[in-house]
Amino acid sequence: MTSIRFIHTADLHLDSPFKGMTELPKERLKELRDSTFNAFDRLISYALKEQPDFIVIAGDVYDGEDRSLRAQQRFHDGMEKLNKAGIPVFLCHGNHDHLGGRWVRFDLPPNVRTFGNEVTEQHLQIRGQDVFLIGFSYPERHVTTSMIDTYPIAERNDAIHIGLLHGSIAGDSTHAVYAPFTKEQLVGKQYDYWALGHIHKRQFIHRDPYIVYPGNLQSRHRNERGIKGFYDVTLEKGSTDLSFIPASSIVFDEIHVSCQDIHHANELLLTCSQEIEKFRSLNGAGVCDLVLTEVSTEVSEMLNTSTIDEWLRLIRETEEEQEPFVWVSSIEVDERVIAMQEVNAVTHSVINLMNDWSMGEWKEVVSDVYQHTKGIRYLEPLNEQDLEDIKRKASSILMKEMAGME
Template sequence: MSAIRFFHMADLHLDSPFKGLFGLPEHNFKKIRTSTFEAFNTIIDKAIQEKPDFLLIVGDIYDGENRSLPAQRRFQEAMEKLFQHNIPVILSYGNHDHLNGSWTRFALPSNVYELPAETSVVQLNIRGQQVNIYGFSYSERHVKESKIESYPIASDQHVLHIGMLHGSEFSDTTHAVYAPFTKEQLLERNYHYWALGHIHKRQLLHQNPPIVYPGNIQSRHRKEQGIKGFYDVTLSQASVELD
C-alpha cells in the first residue's frame, strides 16, 4: 500500500483579540490583530500548493464559544478553497469553541467532516489504502473526564489508524487539564499516529508511533515564543516522516 500525506494542525484561535496590547501604533496593532488569519491563510495556500491527501484540525479553531462572524466567514472561505481542490478536512472542536456555545452557524462544504460530541470514525480510501480517523468534539467547555476509553482499539492493521484528541496528559498542568490521558493509554489503542491539540507548545510525546502536539499556529502572548505552524506528515504501515 502507498503512503499517505496529511497536514496536522490545532489551536488556530482565529480572531484572537490580543486584549493585553496597549499603546501600539494603529497599523502595528492591526497587523497583530489579524495575525491568526494570516497564519491560517499561509497554511491553506501551502495545502493548495502541496495537495496533501487531507487536513486534520484538532480543536480550538475559534478563540471563543460565540465563534465571531468574521472568523467563521474566513474559515468558510478557506474550506471552500480546499473543496475546489478536492482536499478533505477532518476537524474537531475544543474547549474554546465547544458545541454548546451560541453562534450563527456557517455552512461548510461537503469536503469537511465535523466530528460530533461522541467519539466517531471517519473512513477515507486513499489510493487503495483505508484510513480510519477517530475523534470527538467538546460538547461543553469543561470536559474534565478522560475520553480515551471511548476510542476503539485498532485490530485491523491493514488499515491506517489515526486518533485525534484535544486534551492534555494527566501530569501536564501548563494548561487547564481537559480530556486527560497518559501516553500508555494512547499506545494501547494500537494507532499509527496520534494527532493532539490543546497544548500550544510543539511536542513529540512519543516517537513510534508518533504522539504529536503541533502547537498553535500563531503566538498570542509573550509566553508563546518560537517557531509556530503545523506538521506535514507522510505515513505508511512501515514508516512515518514528520516535517
C-alpha cells in the first residue's frame, strides 16, 4: 500500500494585533506583531525543504473577518512559493476568517483548493494512491450547529480519506463551541485521519484513526503557553506516523524561579537572570511570567521593601539588551510554602477542599465575574491554565490573610 505525506496546520491567525501588550518597547512590540508571519514563514520554509505531497490548513488563516492587506499579501506569497514547488494546499476557512467577511480579495494561485460553505469532497492521486479530502468553510462567523452529519461515510477501502473540520467537541465549555461533534461521530465516518482546527492546544482526540488538533502556529497571549507548530504526517492504510514541528517565533510561558537559599537582592536578581537565560537558550524569544517559588519569610520581607512593579522594572532593564529578547510580563510570588508554616489546621482543610474542586465547581465560584453582561466581552473563555492560576492565587491570599489573623 502506498504511503502519503502531508503537513497538517491550523489557526495561523496572521496579523494578530496582540492586544494588551502595549507595555513592550516599540521595537519589541513590532517583533511580537510580526511573530505570526515569522511562524508562517517557518512553515513554508519547512515545506519547501521537505516536499510533502500536500498541505491541509484547517481554518483561521487570518485573525479577523476583515482580513488585512498585509496578511493576505504574505499568505499569497507563501502559497505562490508552494505553487512553484508543485505542492497542493487544501484550505478551509473557520470562524475568524469566514467567507462572509468584507475584504479586498487576493486571487490565490492554482495549487490552493479552497472548500466552499457546504461539505464537499476533493480528490488527489499520489503515486497511484487515491486520496479524498472532505471539508467545508464557514459561511459566517457563528456556525453553532453540528456539521458532521453532512460528511459522507468513506466508501472505498482502497482509498485514503482525510476530514478537515474547524470545530469543537460537543459539551466542551472551555472554548466557544462551533460546529460541534463527538469523537464517536468522527470515528464512525471511517476516515483515515481527521485534521481539526479551532482549539489552540495541540492534542490527540483519538488514535486509529488519528483525530488531531495541531494547535495554533504562534501563541497570541499568556494563556497559550509553550511551543507551537504543526504536524508532519506520514499516512497509509492502517498506519500513521506524526512528527511535531516547532514554528513559534516567540514563546509565551512561565519561568519558575526557586528562592531557596536566597538572602540578598543581588542573589535574587542573578537567579532570575539565570533562569531567563535557560529559557532563552531552549526557546529563543519569549513573553513570560516569572513565578517565584519556595519563598522564605526572609525573601518575602525583602520583596516587600519595594513594590513588585519596581522589581519588575529592574529585571526588565537587566534583560533589555539581551537577544533574542525575553519580555517579563509579570512577577508572581508563590508564598504558599512560607504561609503554610504559619496557618492553622482549619486553613489547611479549606485549601485541601479547594484543591479537590472540579473545573465545574471552580467555574461556579467565579461565575459572577464571567457571566457579568458588561465585563464578559473583555475576558477570554476560562481554560484549565486560568483555573490553575486562580487556584494558586486564591490559596496564597487565604494563607496570608489567615496568617495575619493569628
